[in-house]
Protein backbone atom coordinates (compact mmCIF):
# COMPACT_ATOMS: atom_id res chain seq x y z
CA UNK A 1 0.00 0.00 0.00
CA UNK A 2 2.76 2.36 0.96
CA UNK A 3 4.57 1.58 -2.30
CA UNK A 4 1.42 2.22 -4.34
CA UNK A 5 0.90 5.57 -2.65
CA UNK A 6 4.52 6.54 -3.38
CA UNK A 7 4.04 5.62 -7.08
CA UNK A 8 0.86 7.64 -7.20
CA UNK A 9 2.62 10.72 -5.90
CA UNK A 10 5.47 10.33 -8.38
CA UNK A 11 3.00 10.02 -11.24
CA UNK A 12 1.10 13.11 -10.12
CA UNK A 13 4.34 15.06 -9.83
CA UNK A 14 5.41 14.00 -13.31
CA UNK A 15 2.02 14.96 -14.76
CA UNK A 16 2.18 18.37 -13.10
CA UNK A 17 5.62 18.92 -14.60
CA UNK A 18 4.44 17.95 -18.09
CA UNK A 19 1.38 20.23 -17.77
CA UNK A 20 3.59 23.11 -16.64
CA UNK A 21 5.91 22.57 -19.62
CA UNK A 22 3.02 22.44 -22.09
CA UNK A 23 1.41 25.61 -20.70
CA UNK A 24 4.79 27.34 -20.77
CA UNK A 25 5.26 26.56 -24.47
CA UNK A 26 1.76 27.72 -25.27
CA UNK A 27 2.34 31.08 -23.63
CA UNK A 28 5.64 31.63 -25.42
CA UNK A 29 3.96 31.14 -28.76
CA UNK A 30 1.02 33.45 -28.25
CA UNK A 31 2.64 36.59 -29.66
CA UNK A 32 0.45 37.46 -32.65
CA UNK A 33 -1.57 36.35 -35.63
CA UNK A 34 1.26 34.29 -37.12
CA UNK A 35 2.55 33.07 -33.72
CA UNK A 36 5.49 35.43 -34.07
CA UNK A 37 6.90 33.28 -36.91
CA UNK A 38 7.69 36.27 -39.14
CA UNK A 39 7.53 40.04 -39.15
CA UNK A 40 6.63 42.51 -41.90
CA UNK A 41 7.46 46.21 -42.30
CA UNK A 42 3.95 47.20 -41.19
CA UNK A 43 2.04 44.79 -38.97
CA UNK A 44 -0.80 43.08 -40.81
CA UNK A 45 0.45 44.20 -44.23
CA UNK A 46 2.56 42.66 -46.98
CA UNK A 47 4.17 45.53 -48.90
CA UNK A 48 5.33 44.67 -52.40
CA UNK A 49 7.53 46.86 -54.59
CA UNK A 50 7.17 46.71 -58.36
CA UNK A 51 7.57 48.73 -61.54
CA UNK A 52 4.08 48.83 -63.01
CA UNK A 53 5.04 49.23 -66.68
CA UNK A 54 5.71 45.60 -67.42
CA UNK A 55 2.58 44.04 -68.94
CA UNK A 56 1.16 41.48 -68.36
CA UNK A 57 3.12 41.04 -65.08
CA UNK A 58 2.25 44.52 -63.77
CA UNK A 59 0.48 47.46 -65.35
CA UNK A 60 -2.10 50.10 -64.53
CA UNK A 61 -5.81 49.60 -65.08
CA UNK A 62 -7.10 53.01 -64.07
CA UNK A 63 -5.48 53.69 -60.69
CA UNK A 64 -5.05 50.02 -59.84
CA UNK A 65 -1.90 48.00 -60.46
CA UNK A 66 -2.98 44.65 -61.91
CA UNK A 67 -1.31 41.69 -63.61
CA UNK A 68 0.34 38.36 -62.87
CA UNK A 69 2.60 39.62 -60.06
CA UNK A 70 -0.24 41.55 -58.40
CA UNK A 71 -2.37 38.38 -58.36
CA UNK A 72 0.48 36.12 -57.21
CA UNK A 73 1.26 38.55 -54.38
CA UNK A 74 -2.44 38.78 -53.46
CA UNK A 75 -2.68 34.97 -53.25
CA UNK A 76 0.43 34.88 -51.02
CA UNK A 77 -0.93 37.68 -48.79
CA UNK A 78 -4.27 35.84 -48.47
CA UNK A 79 -2.48 32.67 -47.35
CA UNK A 80 -0.47 34.63 -44.76
CA UNK A 81 -3.52 36.54 -43.54
CA UNK A 82 -2.00 39.89 -44.56
CA UNK A 83 -3.33 42.89 -46.49
CA UNK A 84 -1.40 43.45 -49.73
CA UNK A 85 -0.06 46.93 -50.53
CA UNK A 86 1.69 47.57 -53.86
CA UNK A 87 4.25 50.36 -54.26
CA UNK A 88 5.25 51.44 -57.76
CA UNK A 89 8.87 52.56 -58.24
CA UNK A 90 11.74 52.50 -60.79
CA UNK A 91 12.79 48.92 -61.51
CA UNK A 92 16.33 49.80 -60.41
CA UNK A 93 15.11 50.90 -56.95
CA UNK A 94 13.29 47.70 -56.01
CA UNK A 95 16.25 45.73 -54.65
CA UNK A 96 17.41 48.67 -52.52
CA UNK A 97 13.88 49.13 -51.15
CA UNK A 98 13.84 45.44 -50.14
CA UNK A 99 17.38 45.55 -48.74
CA UNK A 100 16.76 48.65 -46.63
CA UNK A 101 13.49 47.32 -45.21
CA UNK A 102 11.19 49.89 -46.86
CA UNK A 103 9.12 47.09 -48.37
CA UNK A 104 8.68 43.38 -47.61
CA UNK A 105 9.33 41.98 -51.06
CA UNK A 106 9.88 42.80 -54.70
CA UNK A 107 7.75 41.17 -57.40
CA UNK A 108 8.45 42.61 -60.83
CA UNK A 109 9.01 39.89 -63.40
CA UNK A 110 12.40 39.92 -61.73
CA UNK A 111 15.04 37.50 -62.96
CA UNK A 112 17.13 35.58 -60.45
CA UNK A 113 20.79 36.46 -61.11
CA UNK A 114 24.02 35.71 -59.25
CA UNK A 115 24.68 39.43 -58.82
CA UNK A 116 21.26 40.14 -57.30
CA UNK A 117 21.66 37.12 -55.00
CA UNK A 118 24.54 38.97 -53.33
CA UNK A 119 22.08 41.63 -52.14
CA UNK A 120 18.74 39.85 -51.65
CA UNK A 121 17.34 36.33 -51.42
CA UNK A 122 14.92 34.94 -53.99
CA UNK A 123 11.89 32.72 -53.42
CA UNK A 124 11.12 29.61 -55.42
CA UNK A 125 10.65 30.63 -59.07
CA UNK A 126 7.02 31.02 -60.20
CA UNK A 127 7.51 31.79 -63.92
CA UNK A 128 9.98 31.56 -66.80
CA UNK A 129 11.09 34.64 -68.69
CA UNK A 130 12.74 34.96 -72.08
CA UNK A 131 14.81 37.91 -73.25
CA UNK A 132 13.50 38.68 -76.74
CA UNK A 133 14.74 41.01 -79.45
CA UNK A 134 12.34 43.48 -81.11
CA UNK A 135 13.32 44.98 -84.48
CA UNK A 136 11.49 47.01 -87.13
CA UNK A 137 9.90 44.90 -89.89
CA UNK A 138 12.43 44.30 -92.70
CA UNK A 139 15.43 44.94 -90.42
CA UNK A 140 18.78 43.51 -91.47
CA UNK A 141 18.93 42.04 -87.95
CA UNK A 142 17.27 38.66 -88.42
CA UNK A 143 18.77 36.74 -85.48
CA UNK A 144 20.60 37.49 -82.23
CA UNK A 145 23.86 36.78 -84.08
CA UNK A 146 23.31 39.96 -86.15
CA UNK A 147 23.10 42.29 -83.11
CA UNK A 148 26.81 43.11 -82.78
CA UNK A 149 27.65 46.61 -83.97
CA UNK A 150 24.04 47.83 -83.82
CA UNK A 151 22.50 50.23 -81.29
CA UNK A 152 20.42 48.31 -78.77
CA UNK A 153 17.75 49.88 -76.56
CA UNK A 154 17.13 48.39 -73.10
CA UNK A 155 15.32 49.16 -69.87
CA UNK A 156 17.81 50.43 -67.26
CA UNK A 157 19.08 47.85 -64.72
CA UNK A 158 17.24 44.92 -66.29
CA UNK A 159 18.91 41.70 -67.36
CA UNK A 160 18.48 42.86 -70.98
CA UNK A 161 20.64 45.88 -70.06
CA UNK A 162 23.20 43.83 -68.09
CA UNK A 163 23.63 41.08 -70.72
CA UNK A 164 23.67 43.45 -73.73
CA UNK A 165 26.28 45.67 -72.07
CA UNK A 166 28.40 42.56 -71.33
CA UNK A 167 28.03 41.13 -74.83
CA UNK A 168 28.17 44.22 -77.06
CA UNK A 169 29.74 46.98 -74.92
CA UNK A 170 28.20 50.03 -73.23
CA UNK A 171 28.74 52.17 -76.38
CA UNK A 172 26.16 50.08 -78.21
CA UNK A 173 23.55 50.06 -75.44
CA UNK A 174 21.07 52.89 -74.91
CA UNK A 175 19.35 52.72 -71.50
CA UNK A 176 15.78 53.94 -70.95
CA UNK A 177 13.83 54.20 -67.70
CA UNK A 178 10.87 52.31 -69.10
CA UNK A 179 10.63 49.48 -71.62
CA UNK A 180 7.99 51.55 -73.45
CA UNK A 181 10.51 54.39 -73.89
CA UNK A 182 13.02 51.97 -75.46
CA UNK A 183 10.31 50.75 -77.85
CA UNK A 184 9.36 54.36 -78.71
CA UNK A 185 13.03 55.06 -79.54
CA UNK A 186 12.97 51.98 -81.80
CA UNK A 187 9.91 53.26 -83.70
CA UNK A 188 11.74 56.60 -84.11
CA UNK A 189 14.86 54.93 -85.51
CA UNK A 190 17.02 56.04 -82.54
CA UNK A 191 18.03 52.43 -81.83
CA UNK A 192 18.15 49.39 -84.14
CA UNK A 193 16.76 46.77 -81.73
CA UNK A 194 15.30 46.46 -78.23
CA UNK A 195 16.16 43.59 -75.89
CA UNK A 196 13.36 43.01 -73.40
CA UNK A 197 11.38 40.21 -71.70
CA UNK A 198 9.12 38.36 -74.13
CA UNK A 199 5.74 39.06 -72.54
CA UNK A 200 6.11 42.86 -72.48
CA UNK A 201 7.69 42.52 -75.96
CA UNK A 202 4.47 40.91 -77.23
CA UNK A 203 2.39 43.73 -75.68
CA UNK A 204 4.62 46.42 -77.17
CA UNK A 205 4.63 44.84 -80.64
CA UNK A 206 0.84 44.49 -80.53
CA UNK A 207 0.55 48.18 -79.61
CA UNK A 208 2.98 49.50 -82.26
CA UNK A 209 2.73 48.98 -86.04
CA UNK A 210 5.77 47.78 -87.96
CA UNK A 211 7.66 45.93 -85.21
CA UNK A 212 8.49 42.22 -85.00
CA UNK A 213 10.05 39.88 -82.45
CA UNK A 214 12.95 37.73 -83.64
CA UNK A 215 12.43 33.98 -83.53
CA UNK A 216 15.71 33.40 -81.72
CA UNK A 217 15.76 33.95 -77.95
CA UNK A 218 18.53 36.01 -76.37
CA UNK A 219 18.30 34.39 -72.88
CA UNK A 220 15.98 32.17 -70.81
CA UNK A 221 15.54 33.05 -67.13
CA UNK A 222 13.63 32.36 -63.88
CA UNK A 223 11.34 34.95 -62.29
CA UNK A 224 11.06 35.01 -58.49
CA UNK A 225 10.17 37.36 -55.63
CA UNK A 226 13.05 38.95 -53.73
CA UNK A 227 13.09 39.32 -49.95
CA UNK A 228 15.64 40.82 -47.56
CA UNK A 229 18.46 38.54 -46.40
CA UNK A 230 17.63 39.83 -42.90
CA UNK A 231 14.15 38.30 -42.92
CA UNK A 232 14.58 34.53 -43.38
CA UNK A 233 11.35 33.94 -41.41
CA UNK A 234 9.31 35.91 -43.96
CA UNK A 235 11.17 34.14 -46.78
CA UNK A 236 10.15 30.77 -45.33
CA UNK A 237 6.52 31.83 -44.90
CA UNK A 238 6.28 33.28 -48.43
CA UNK A 239 8.00 30.23 -49.91
CA UNK A 240 5.66 27.85 -48.12
CA UNK A 241 2.65 29.81 -49.39
CA UNK A 242 4.09 30.06 -52.92
CA UNK A 243 4.92 26.36 -53.09
CA UNK A 244 1.36 25.48 -52.03
CA UNK A 245 0.01 27.85 -54.70
CA UNK A 246 2.24 26.21 -57.31
CA UNK A 247 1.23 22.70 -56.19
CA UNK A 248 -2.52 23.38 -56.25
CA UNK A 249 -2.41 25.00 -59.70
CA UNK A 250 -3.26 28.56 -58.56
CA UNK A 251 -0.09 30.05 -60.07
CA UNK A 252 -0.60 28.26 -63.40
CA UNK A 253 -4.19 29.54 -63.43
CA UNK A 254 -2.95 33.14 -62.97
CA UNK A 255 -0.32 32.72 -65.73
CA UNK A 256 -2.90 31.21 -68.11
CA UNK A 257 -5.30 34.09 -67.44
CA UNK A 258 -2.77 36.65 -68.70
CA UNK A 259 -0.63 34.64 -71.13
CA UNK A 260 -2.67 33.13 -73.92
CA UNK A 261 -1.21 30.02 -75.56
CA UNK A 262 0.18 30.87 -79.00
Ligand code: GLN
Nearest residue numbers: 054108109110111158159
Ligand atom coordinates in the same frame (compact mmCIF):
# COMPACT_ATOMS: atom_id res chain seq x y z
N1 GLN B 1 13.32 40.22 -66.08
C1 GLN B 1 14.05 41.42 -66.22
C2 GLN B 1 14.95 41.62 -65.04
O1 GLN B 1 14.74 41.04 -64.01
C3 GLN B 1 13.17 42.66 -66.43
C4 GLN B 1 12.20 42.90 -65.35
C5 GLN B 1 11.43 44.21 -65.47
O2 GLN B 1 11.71 45.07 -66.30
N2 GLN B 1 10.41 44.40 -64.68
O3 GLN B 1 15.89 42.36 -65.10
